[in-house]
Amino acid sequence: MELMKVDRVTADSVGEPGHRAFYIQTRKDDELVTVLVEKEQVQLLAASILEILSRVDEETGEGPGEDEMALEEPIEPRWRAGRISLGHQQEADLVLFEMEELLPEEPEEEGEAREADQVRLWATREQMFSLSRHAAAVCARGRPTCGFCGNPIEPEGHVCPGMNGHKELGED
Secondary structure, three states: OEEOOOOEEEEEEEOOOOOOEEEEEEEEOOEEEEEEEOHHHHHHHHHHHHHHHHHOOOOOOOOOOHHHOOOOOOOOOOOEEEEEEEEEEOOOOEEEEEEEEOOOOOOOOOOOOOOOOEEEEEEOHHHHHHHHHHHHHHHHOOOOEOOOOOOEOEOOEOEEHHHOOEEOOOOO
């Protein structure tokens, strides 16, 4: 599926920290596409967008505001994303954002192998800048991370592999 010059693109989560599901959602006219993703993919997407935009030799505007970045109902993902990639098409001055479906390692039955579904969307630099900003904020709303190992700290405590399985200093 290819969506040229999308009307909107966003990333957000549903649920409580530690139990959230992350989604990327885009709209072109009446076509609403929602894809389930991992938090790490959203974090990497936010950083990668900034990297791509830093290579464009033009100033990028702010894009849509925070009030326009919520997920739209119904939140029904088509599939879970495996590979995500970005690129900038200089002539059209649009950012290409591709997501490919994550397929199981082994087909369930003999002869069931199939091609992964894909979504290719084209968005403005401003839309992607706004997506980056919002995606980073969504990820930051989660559990705090350990300064030694980078893993999330659970409310009931954290045994840090970076500290050889010992609790961090100052933890009960």
